[in-house]
Amino acid sequence: MYRFWGLLFLAVPVVGTLIYLLAMLGIAPFQGLGLPPNYNEAGVEIDHLYNLIHVIMAVVFVATGLMLGGLIWKYGARQELGARYFTHSNLLELTWSVAAAGILVFLSLYQLNSWAENKLERPQVEIAGRTEPQPPLAKVVAKRFGWEFYHAGPDGRLDTPDDVYVENVLRVPHGEPVVLQLESRDVIHSFFVPGLRLKQDVVPGMQHFVWFKATSPVELEIICSELCGWGHYTMQGRMQLVSRADYDRWLSEQSPWKQFAAEGEQE
Amino acid sequence: MTAEGFSLNGGSDDVAAEHRTSRNPLVRFLGTWVFSRDHKMIGLQFLFSSLIWLAIGGLLALAIRWQLAWPWTEIPIIGRTLFAAEGGQITPQFYNVLFTMHATIMVFFVVVPILTGAFGNYLIPLMIGARDMAFPTMNMLSYWLMWPAFGCMIWAMATPEQGPDFGWTAYPPLSVLFGDAQSLWTLGLVFVGISSMLGSINYITTVLQLRAPGMTLFRMPMTVWGLFITAILQAFALPVLTAALVMLLLEKVFQTGFFLPNGLEANAIQPLDGSGGQPLLWQHLFWFYSHPAVYIMVLPAMGMVSDMLSCGARKPLFGYRPMVYSMIAISGLGFIVWGHHMFVSGMSYFLSVSFMISTMLIALPSGVKVFNWLGTIWGGKLRMDSPTLFGLGFISMFIIGGLSGLLMAATPVDMVITDTYFIVAHFHYVLFGSSILGVFGAIYFWFPKMFGRMMNDFWGQVHFFLSFIFVNGTFFPMHFLGARGFLRRTADPYVVEGFRDLLPVNQFITWCAFGMAAAQVIFLINFLGSLFWGRKADANPWRANSLEWTIPNCPPHGNFASIPEVYRGPYEYSYPGHDSDYWPQSEAPA
Numbered sequence: 001m002y003r004f005w006g007l008l009f010l011a012v013p014v015v016g017t018l019i020y021l022l023a024m025l026g027i028a029p030f031q032g033l034g035l036p037p038n039y040n041e042a043g044v045e046i047d048h049l050y051n052l053i054h055v056i057m058a059v060v061f062v063a064t065g066l067m068l069g070g071l072i073w074k075y076g077a078r079q080e081l082g083a084r085y086f087t088h089s090n091l092l093e094l095t096w097s098v099a100a101a102g103i104l105v106f107l108s109l110y111q112l113n114s115w116a117e118n119k120l121e122r123p124q125v126e127i128a129g130r131t132e133p134q135p136p137l138a139k140v141v142a143k144r145f146g147w148e149f150y151h152a153g154p155d156g157r158l159d160t161p162d163d164v165y166v167e168n169v170l171r172v173p174h175g176e177p178v179v180l181q182l183e184s185r186d187v188i189h190s191f192f193v194p195g196l197r198l199k200q201d202v203v204p205g206m207q208h209f210v211w212f213k214a215t216s217p218v219e220l221e222i223i224c225s226e227l228c229g230w231g232h233y234t235m236q237g238r239m240q241l242v243s244r245a246d247y248d249r250w251l252s253e254q255s256p257w258k259q260f261a262a263e264g265e266q267e
Numbered sequence: 268m269t270a271e272g273f274s275l276n277g278g279s280d281d282v283a284a285e286h287r288t289s290r291n292p293l294v295r296f297l298g299t300w301v302f303s304r305d306h307k308m309i310g311l312q313f314l315f316s317s318l319i320w321l322a323i324g325g326l327l328a329l330a331i332r333w334q335l336a337w338p339w340t341e342i343p344i345i346g347r348t349l350f351a352a353e354g355g356q357i358t359p360q361f362y363n364v365l366f367t368m369h370a371t372i373m374v375f376f377v378v379v380p381i382l383t384g385a386f387g388n389y390l391i392p393l394m395i396g397a398r399d400m401a402f403p404t405m406n407m408l409s410y411w412l413m414w415p416a417f418g419c420m421i422w423a424m425a426t427p428e429q430g431p432d433f434g435w436t437a438y439p440p441l442s443v444l445f446g447d448a449q450s451l452w453t454l455g456l457v458f459v460g461i462s463s464m465l466g467s468i469n470y471i472t473t474v475l476q477l478r479a480p481g482m483t484l485f486r487m488p489m490t491v492w493g494l495f496i497t498a499i500l501q502a503f504a505l506p507v508l509t510a511a512l513v514m515l516l517l518e519k520v521f522q523t524g525f526f527l528p529n530g531l532e533a534n535a536i537q538p539l540d541g542s543g544g545q546p547l548l549w550q551h552l553f554w555f556y557s558h559p560a561v562y563i564m565v566l567p568a569m570g571m572v573s574d575m576l577s578c579g580a581r582k583p584l585f586g587y588r589p590m591v592y593s594m595i596a597i598s599g600l601g602f603i604v605w606g607h608h609m610f611v612s613g614m615s616y617f618l619s620v621s622f623m624i625s626t627m628l629i630a631l632p633s634g635v636k637v638f639n640w641l642g643t644i645w646g647g648k649l650r651m652d653s654p655t656l657f658g659l660g661f662i663s664m665f666i667i668g669g670l671s672g673l674l675m676a677a678t679p680v681d682m683v684i685t686d687t688y689f690i691v692a693h694f695h696y697v698l699f700g701s702s703i704l705g706v707f708g709a710i711y712f713w714f715p716k717m718f719g720r721m722m723n724d725f726w727g728q729v730h731f732f733l734s735f736i737f738v739n740g741t742f743f744p745m746h747f748l749g750a751r752g753f754l755r756r757t758a759d760p761y762v763v764e765g766f767r768d769l770l771p772v773n774q775f776i777t778w779c780a781f782g783m784a785a786a787q788v789i790f791l792i793n794f795l796g797s798l799f800w801g802r803k804a805d806a807n808p809w810r811a812n813s814l815e816w817t818i819p820n821c822p823p824h825g826n827f828a829s830i831p832e833v834y835r836g837p838y839e840y841s842y843p844g845h846d847s848d849y850w851p852q853s854e855a856p857a
Binding site: 009226 | 360440616624637646678679686752758759762842
């Protein structure tokens with residue numbers, strides 16, 4: 001029976017790692033269980049981090065898991081012998097603490113750049129000789145249970161009469177940095193585009209900015225990933241990545257959003 | 268405080284004692300089961316109510332799994348009764364109720380009460396050589412307060428919206444705007460909070476004041492250390508949550524404006540005139556409690572597993588002091604990591620960096636504990652019975668649950684996997700795989716002391732084997748779902764095209780969840796059967812060292828005939844030159 005339990009515990013790291021490997025290599029029936037394809041430049045670094053941490057995890061998982069199973073296999077059978085009496089070893093404690101701390105500190109520092117790239121360093125542009133944060137291409141307004149998109153019109157500014165309003169499909173140029181401004185009308189939503197490795201909660205009463213540089217002309221899904229009520233599961237939109245030329249042509253074909261237009265005429 | 272409160276003189280002050288010997292069966296029943304101030308009885312009350320809620324919470328989980336595997340189909344057997352209007356299928360609204368109540372019940376009515384309420388109450392005085400808790404009446408009240416909480420939750424399920432549907436995290440504005448169930452849910456948790464606070468003050472005082480002579484802090488079993496540190500966490504974190512819950516209740520009932528911002532267009536009916544509140548404030552207050560709560564829900568189990576493993580390996584716990592220090596480190600760091608629940612919430616992203624570093628660091632003491640458990644069984648004489656198996660299972664599952672936490676600590680990666688099933692996999696490995704398996708082990712281990720009979724070991728091992736297989740079958744594939752972005756808390760994830768090919772994985776998970784439920788039926792039968800027909804146990808069936816094993820099973824009120832003197836730590840197994848392989852803490856040296 002000891003062998004049986006030893007094998008059971010040994011099976012955990014072996015089977016677990018094997019399935020992970022098969023999933024990462026895309027071998028049936030575990031294909032398609034890794035990260036979805038990435039279309040964001042900054043996402044490359046995130047995927048790299050994801051894989052790196054998985055490697056570290058796998059090493060520790062296999063080492064400790066095999067040790068646990070092996071110890072059960074070996075010492076479970078030692079009924080005729082007594083147990084060895086030892087209580088502690090400061091050297092061992094120190095060794096594994098320092099080793100683990102080293103890995104953790106390395107990981108902490110190693111990921112800082114990626115975080116800064118995604119959340120802290122908004123792209124800069126030259127406007128009239130001054131370097132300024134890049135203005136948002138469009139305003140994304142979340143509401144129960146859908147997305148509204150307000151594109152900055154030809155003047156390049158939001159909340160002006162030439163804004164263009166679209167629902168549920170967001171057109172965005174690829175191959176250049178894009179900034180979006182996020183707002184919510186009612187409860188907390190979350191703007192999640194798995195293909196861009198992008199997620200940002202949208203809190204009512206706040207303005208959030210997200211940015212990315214998409215690499216290819218694809219169509220991606222926008223999902224609300226924060227519970228927002230009974231219809232949460234239906235709350236999704238699409239993001240069409242198009243070339244800059246196509247984007248400009250499309251934008252020029254749209255008529256400005258009526259409400260702003262009407263206000264503009266009154267002035 | 269006089270001796271009345273501290274009850275050092277044999278519990279003769281117990282007002283219920285006379286009722287227990289009454290001839291009137293009703294008076295006797297009430298005296299024993301309701302008005303008892305005996306810590307052991309209160310512990311058993313917590314144990315039984317938690318186990319009942321565990322079954323209820325588990326059934327809710329099965330309903331969730333049904334919807335994810337076979338969305339919008341009729342639930343067999345009970346569907347027609349529960350959802351007659353919808354043709355026996357779950358409604359999106361009720362799906363949200365399901366996962367909200369599953370989490371609420373499992374966290375507040377099962378894991379926390381069974382660890383601190385049941386085992387904390389039962390074991391602390393026995394293990395430190397005290398006659399009872401420091402404040403027996405307060406202890407009784409702490410259990411009584413659970414019942415208004417139970418009532419509120421059941422009442423909340425009877426409201427027109429069929430229960431709270433905003434997730435157990437209750438983020439405003441969602442949790443404030445719709446329906447009445449929210450008020451009842453919040454009120455219920457206020458009761459739970461007060462109950463736990465009373466308990467934690469009691470545990471801290473008892474451990475500090477009522478230890479037997481010779482029972483120094485560093486001779487306390489790890490179980491007591493785990494419960495003691497947990498009580499400190501609760502005492503400092505719970506007032507924050509309770510105050511926040513009261514604020515949420517005021518927000519709902521009196522529109523106070525703590526959390527609702529200006530210009531809200533709720534339900535597209537009319538803009539609410541908020542008063543400049545901040546939704547993120549709730550998240551900070553909530554996670555300031557609920558992250559330490561993660562450790563509240565695992566530290567006592569770590570302590571009990573340490574004791575069971577050392578006893579099962581017939582060998583001292585490896586690195587007792589580092590184990591204690593790492594628990595203290597976990598509890599200290601546990602207070603400054605709550606922000607990792609909010610990496611994409613919109614709080615300062617500079618602040619996120621400091622939360623990331625503290626979160627990385629908290630992996631260190633957790634890792635130290637795993638290494639020390641491995642050191643404990645190294646060179647041992649491992650006794651493969653149910654408690655030891657569950658203890659080993661705890662370690663195996665804690666390794667997985669702990670390691671996957673690294674991905675969440677890494678802020679850029681967390682941005683991708685937060686709100687997905689990766690998180691669900693991670694915390695179920697820790698909460699179910701570790702804590703609940705540890706609790707099962709502890710039930711097998713202390714059952715003879717509680718009820719004077721052994722649980723059946725063969726069926727205990729079968730229970731372990733099936734639980735272990737199905738826990739992994741259920742929760743391991745969820746990591747892959749999460750990597751794909753598969754969202755938690757969505758009634759029908761397959762509305763998203765990218766998730767449609769994940770349906771077979773979800774069906775596999777659901778089958779495993781049913782298997783896991785079936786395995787718990789074995790436990791239930793074993794538990795109930797052993798209560799009445801189990802083999803009679805002697806006072807120390809595991810040949811263990813701590814003080815509770817030196818007194819008869821089902822100890823009387825007052826516990827010890829005379830307060831024991833403690834001569835050594837609790838882990839002197841296989842001590843060289845000693846004539847048996849265990850050496851009870853209170854056995855006088857030759």
